[in-house]
Amino acid sequence: MSDVATTPRRIGRLDLVGRQLDYWVTVYKRTWRGSAVSSFVMPLLYVTAMGVLLGGFIEQDPSTLEGATTYLAFVAPGLVAAHAMQTATGETMWPVMAMIKWSRTYYAMTATPLRPSDIVAAQLLFVTFRVATACGVFLLVLAAFGVFASPGGLLLAWLAQILIGLAFATVFFAFSAILKNESGFAIVYRLVVIPQFLFSGAFFPIGNLPPTLEWLARLTPLWHGVDLTRMLLLGTVDLPLALVHVAYLGALTVLGWWFAASRLTKRLAL
Amino acid sequence: MSPSQPDTGVKTGQHAAEAPALMVRARELRKAYGDFEAVRGIDVDVRPGEAFGFLGPNGAGKSSTMRMIAAVSPPSGGDLRVLGMDPATQGPEIRSRIGVCPQEDTLDNELNVRDNLVVYGRYFGIPRKEVAERADELLSFVQLADRAKAKVEDLSGGMKRRLTIARSLVNRPDLLLLDEPTTGLDPQARHLLWDRLFRLKQQGVTLVLTTHYMDEAEQLCDRLVVMDAGRIVAEGSPLELIREHSTREVAELRFGVGEHGALAEKVADLAERVEVLPDRLLLYTSDGEEALARVHERGLSPVAFLVRRSTLEDVFLRLTGRTLVD
Numbered sequence: 001m002s003d004v005a006t007t008p009r010r011i012g013r014l015d016l017v018g019r020q021l022d023y024w025v026t027v028y029k030r031t032w033r034g035s036a037v038s039s040f041v042m043p044l045l046y047v048t049a050m051g052v053l054l055g056g057f058i059e060q061d062p063s064t065l066e067g068a069t070t071y072l073a074f075v076a077p078g079l080v081a082a083h084a085m086q087t088a089t090g091e092t093m094w095p096v097m098a099m100i101k102w103s104r105t106y107y108a109m110t111a112t113p114l115r116p117s118d119i120v121a122a123q124l125l126f127v128t129f130r131v132a133t134a135c136g137v138f139l140l141v142l143a144a145f146g147v148f149a150s151p152g153g154l155l156l157a158w159l160a161q162i163l164i165g166l167a168f169a170t171v172f173f174a175f176s177a178i179l180k181n182e183s184g185f186a187i188v189y190r191l192v193v194i195p196q197f198l199f200s201g202a203f204f205p206i207g208n209l210p211p212t213l214e215w216l217a218r219l220t221p222l223w224h225g226v227d228l229t230r231m232l233l234l235g236t237v238d239l240p241l242a243l244v245h246v247a248y249l250g251a252l253t254v255l256g257w258w259f260a261a262s263r264l265t266k267r268l269a270l
Numbered sequence: 271m272s273p274s275q276p277d278t279g280v281k282t283g284q285h286a287a288e289a290p291a292l293m294v295r296a297r298e299l300r301k302a303y304g305d306f307e308a309v310r311g312i313d314v315d316v317r318p319g320e321a322f323g324f325l326g327p328n329g330a331g332k333s334s335t336m337r338m339i340a341a342v343s344p345p346s347g348g349d350l351r352v353l354g355m356d357p358a359t360q361g362p363e364i365r366s367r368i369g370v371c372p373q374e375d376t377l378d379n380e381l382n383v384r385d386n387l388v389v390y391g392r393y394f395g396i397p398r399k400e401v402a403e404r405a406d407e408l409l410s411f412v413q414l415a416d417r418a419k420a421k422v423e424d425l426s427g428g429m430k431r432r433l434t435i436a437r438s439l440v441n442r443p444d445l446l447l448l449d450e451p452t453t454g455l456d457p458q459a460r461h462l463l464w465d466r467l468f469r470l471k472q473q474g475v476t477l478v479l480t481t482h483y484m485d486e487a488e489q490l491c492d493r494l495v496v497m498d499a500g501r502i503v504a505e506g507s508p509l510e511l512i513r514e515h516s517t518r519e520v521a522e523l524r525f526g527v528g529e530h531g532a533l534a535e536k537v538a539d540l541a542e543r544v545e546v547l548p549d550r551l552l553l554y555t556s557d558g559e560e561a562l563a564r565v566h567e568r569g570l571s572p573v574a575f576l577v578r579r580s581t582l583e584d585v586f587l588r589l590t591g592r593t594l595v596d
Binding site: 026 | 303340342343344361362363365366370372374375376377378379380381385388389390392393394395398437438441
């Protein structure tokens with residue numbers, strides 16, 4: 001007991017985040033089969049139904065499709081970006097609340113050297129992994145359908161999905177850390193996730209919207225993600241605009257991350 | 271009680287200069303949630319190797335105090351040192367050397383029994399191979415070795431609590447915090463758990479526990495503080511507290527429903543003190559049998575009666591005017 005007074009070495013952030021690897025590997029081993037269906041099979045169904053079959057009926061002047069030569073090429077990047085959003089939000093709504101309220105896993109974790117900010121970091125890395133694998137497979141499927149301009153564009157589009165995923169995951173993590181009960185999720189899903197999915201330029205050029213709604217669509221994170229993904233996949237990069245997209249999503253990620261860590265800290269400190 | 275432990279009998283403040291030798295040192299410690307003050311300025315010293323208890327009813331501020339000591343809940347005021355460190359700035363370093371057994375189970379139902387220990391051990395940065403060895407040792411220690419592959423959901427309440435204790439030991443803590451360790455367990459499960467805690471204490475682990483069971487406090491604690499409404503109302507060993515705040519014996523008398531208040535006056539002179547509870551009268555006296563005989567001499571015939579030794583329950587009743595378990 002003589003070492004009671006000695007000051008130990010500080011434990012670093014990376015170390016504390018890395019210690020959670022085994023937990024997330026265990027979680028993934030348990031859930032990957034279920035998530036494989038939603039992550040890999042659903043995109044394929046969407047591309048087939050929306051891109052190939054529905055697209056077969058759509059005969060549009062390519063000049064109205066933001067650089068795409070077919071409706072499949074137009075809608076596919078939108079579907080990937082929307083998939084990044086869906087995966088990220090799905091992983092940061094109910095699962096986060098479960099770890100606060102039902103399984104109380106966060107409370108077990110904070111009894112150890114881990115801090116709430118370490119927990120947020122590790123979980124966001126896990127969500128990044130989920131988005132990266134789900135959208136990676138999606139992009140490869142699209143490449144097989146011929147939807148890509150260059151390997152470099154494909155790689156950058158993949159990185160863009162990670163950024164889109166993080167922008168949504170961080171903000172939704174913060175939201176879930178504040179929310180008292182799960183009824184808020186249904187509202188947010190209906191009022192935030194689904195409208196963005198439908199109206200942020202994934203399925204049709206937002207120029208078709210009335211001017212006010214078009215501007216509203218331009219403010220949504222998903223539109224920035226969709227437009228960025230489309231540029232990269234179709235090889236129609238408008239550099240200044242692409243940088244705006246990256247800055248917007250990057251800023252959202254930084255703010256959301258900070259907010260998630262501070263809210264979870266507050267929630268668990270009671 | 272370990273004979274090698276110096277009986278310093280330090281109350282508070284006296285040995286402030288030697289504070290780092292204390293496992294926990296709190297001065298004027300406070301915790302407020304909005305307008306509600308859960309802990310209202312308490313002084314606590316926990317010495318290495320002792321079993322220290324917080325005894326009090328629900329809502330006394332015990333759990334709030336424990337969460338501050340566990341370096342998860344920042345104090346609202348006062349000074350707190352755990353293992354000589356400041357929880358506000360050295361949380362991870364403190365938490366790597368303590369074990370926490372929370373009041374509500376936080377076991378992972380999705381993992382099997384053994385994986386609960388392994389995954390948790392990894393949070394302390396213990397290498398995989400070593401954590402695997404420790405998990406097996408600990409499962410034997412809490413007598414769950416044959417359940418290693420079982421699902422947590424299928425365990426009984428007592429088994430879950432033992433698993434939680436095993437989990438809290440995975441980092442070989444110097445200080446073990448137990449919040450209501452046996453609440454909700456049947457007597458057999460409690461005794462098994464107490465036995466494990468005794469063994470830990472023999473190994474030199476400092477135990478800090480909260481309880482609202484006086485028998486648990488008497489069984490386990492070398493020293494304890496009695497808490498009520500966020501304050502410490504008494505401090506000492508179980509025996510000291512009983513000697514100081516109660517009589518040697520208690521005669522309990524049960525009369526008909528609703529008669530206790532009126533009858534209290536008729537027996538008031540037979541004891542040092544009489545407490546009226548809804549279902550019985552308590553006569554505090556050095557000789558319970560004698561008091562009982564005098565009650566019968568007066569023509570009073572209680573429906574039921576018994577004579578027993580004073581317990582911490584009586585101390586608590588004396589200090590707060592209320593019973594511990596509501």
